[in-house]
Amino acid sequence: xxxxxxxxxxxxxxxxxxxxxxxxxxxxxxxxxxxxxxxxxxxxxxxxxxxxxxxxxxxxxxxxxxxxxxxxxxxxxxxxxxxxxxxxxxxxxxxxxxxxxxxxxxxxxxxxxxxxxxxxxxxxxxxxxxxxxxxxxxxxxxxxxxxxxxxxxxxxxxxxxxxxxxxxxxxxxxxxxxxxxxxxxxxxxxxxxxxxxxxxxxxxxxxxxxxxxxxxxxxxxxxxxxxxxxxxxxxxxxxxxxxxxxxxxxxxxxxxxxxxxxxxxxxxxxxxxxxxxxxxxxxxxxxxxxxxxxxxxxxxxxxxxxxxxxxxxxxxxxxxxxxxxxxxxxxxxxxxxxxxxxxxxxxxxxxxxxxxxxxxxxxxxxxxxxxxxxxxxxxxxxxxxxxxxxxxxxxxxxxxxxxxxxxxxxxxxxxxxxxxxxxxxxxxxxxxxxxxxxxxxxxxxxxxxxxxxxxxxxxxxxxxxxxxxxxxxxxxxxxxxxx
Numbered sequence: 001x002x003x004x005x006x007x008x009x010x011x012x013x014x015x016x017x018x019x020x021x022x023x024x025x026x027x028x029x030x031x032x033x034x035x036x037x038x039x040x041x042x043x044x045x046x047x048x049x050x051x052x053x054x055x056x057x058x059x060x061x062x063x064x065x066x067x068x069x070x071x072x073x074x075x076x077x078x079x080x081x082x083x084x085x086x087x088x089x090x091x092x093x094x095x096x097x098x099x100x101x102x103x104x105x106x107x108x109x110x111x112x113x114x115x116x117x118x119x120x121x122x123x124x125x126x127x128x129x130x131x132x133x134x135x136x137x138x139x140x141x142x143x144x145x146x147x148x149x150x151x152x153x154x155x156x157x158x159x160x161x162x163x164x165x166x167x168x169x170x171x172x173x174x175x176x177x178x179x180x181x182x183x184x185x186x187x188x189x190x191x192x193x194x195x196x197x198x199x200x201x202x203x204x205x206x207x208x209x210x211x212x213x214x215x216x217x218x219x220x221x222x223x224x225x226x227x228x229x230x231x232x233x234x235x236x237x238x239x240x241x242x243x244x245x246x247x248x249x250x251x252x253x254x255x256x257x258x259x260x261x262x263x264x265x266x267x268x269x270x271x272x273x274x275x276x277x278x279x280x281x282x283x284x285x286x287x288x289x290x291x292x293x294x295x296x297x298x299x300x301x302x303x304x305x306x307x308x309x310x311x312x313x314x315x316x317x318x319x320x321x322x323x324x325x326x327x328x329x330x331x332x333x334x335x336x337x338x339x340x341x342x343x344x345x346x347x348x349x350x351x352x353x354x355x356x357x358x359x360x361x362x363x364x365x366x367x368x369x370x371x372x373x374x375x376x377x378x379x380x381x382x383x384x385x386x387x388x389x390x391x392x393x394x395x396x397x398x399x400x401x402x403x404x405x406x407x408x409x410x411x412x413x414x415x416x417x418x419x420x421x422x423x424x425x426x427x428x429x430x431x432x433x434x435x436x437x438x439x440x441x442x443x444x445x446x447x448x449x450x451x452x453x454x455x456x457x458x459x460x461x462x463x464x465x466x467x468x469x470x471x472x473x474x475x476x477x478x479x480x481x482x483x
Contacts, residue, residue, distance in 0.1 A: 004475070027254070029474070045116075057075040061074040061133060068183070075089050090118065123147060129157075129158055144166070151213075167205075167218070170217075170383070173205040173235075219405030220248035250384060263366055278370065284371060289330050300399075320346075322437070328354070331343050369396055370396070375387060399439050412426060
């Protein structure tokens with residue numbers, strides 16, 4: 001049987017461009033698919049950061065895709081993990097200071113509709129009969145709103161290539177003025193309720209959800225949640241109608257990168273069989289972040305975007321009470337300016353007990369996962385989440401809200417689950433400060449029972465969060481689409 005060929009279209013891919021978990025998925029999932037025989041190529045815009053990191057790129061095509069847009073070039077090379085990479089090179093749209101979606105001041109680029117409309121158009125073209133490349137995919141796998149117009153373009157073309165859209169976060173939809181339909185030369189017929197129209201605007205994401213042959217989300221529980229009003233963000237009706245074409249597949253993680261037995265960022269390696277190194281990493285983290293060297297005080301770690309979605313406002317509110325338990329807090333993140341300022345002020349108010357670092361720091365994120373005793377992740381909603389998976393691999397039980405992929409990947413610690421070996425963290429229901437505080441209090445109480453805590457940590461480290469099972473699930477969907 002011939003290999004299934006997949007064009008994996010994404011707005012970011014690690015390590016060349018990363019703002020969040022999408023980049024990690026876009027690197028690890030294609031690599032896992034390649035190990036089971038799928039011919040995958042990743043397609044990404046040529047941002048300044050991407051172009052600067054390409055190794056030996058080759059220009060394989062020049063295209064004039066849309067009138068009014070500059071010509072674009074397709075570059076070909078490989079990611080460090082060996083996955084073939086195609087890059088859309090269009091300097092006027094992608095090579096600029098700032099991030100992929102926003103400028104240096106955190107404002108959305110005003111031409112995002114053009115930037116990602118063109119990207120989606122070229123992705124569809126590479127899956128079309130008119131593609132300039134000799135390699136032609138069987139499946140076009142798109143990710144989030146930035147690529148979700150591609151199935152719409154594909155629908156109105158003669159191509160027989162099948163399409164799939166993965167929702168990493170339904171809250172981000174890519175909604176733009178109706179004039180965008182004409183600017184991007186979409187079929188006028190797609191701008192209707194049965195199409196890409198969403199409350200009077202053109203929605204990139206809705207286009208993908210309507211026209212793609214199949215939809216996936218990044219956890220089974222999130223696939224159920226988005227069919228309800230609370231987390232459907234206005235698209236619950238469409239998703240419910242398409243439930244027979246909707247699957248939830250829990251993300252995996254790169255278990256080579258996230259392995260305390262080989263992690264180069266740690267001061268001392270450790271494993272489930274030899275846990276002594278974890279204490280050394282705690283001491284190193286306390287020293288690095290200016291916390292008191294108190295081995296018996298539980299250290300709570302946070303690596304997160306500072307946003308309402310992540311629920312850090314609740315954690316910051318109860319921080320003074322937590323210090324009295326006592327615990328220490330090590331915070332790393334970026335996002336909402338007021339939330340960042342509140343976290344910094346807590347660190348000034350409680351020196352040696354709370355430490356805050358704002359910004360993105362890959363090395364420190366590994367060190368927090370290893371050095372913390374427990375990891376706090378009180379998200380209001382969480383399509384999948386990755387840090388709770390990293391935490392378990394590092395023997396750092398996560399404390400999570402019962403939502404999305406957190407429900408699918410963390411087993412609440414009770415007398416029964418601790419005894420049967422399935423417990424791997426602490427879960428609370430209902431987004432209130434009292435519920436979060438009670439969950440942390442439960443964790444702290446168990447922490448002081450050394451034998452039971454060690455059992456819980458070993459439970460965490462026995463879990464398998466590799467991409468292998470998820471890759472097989474995606475392969476099954478590709479196969480069904482092609483049959």
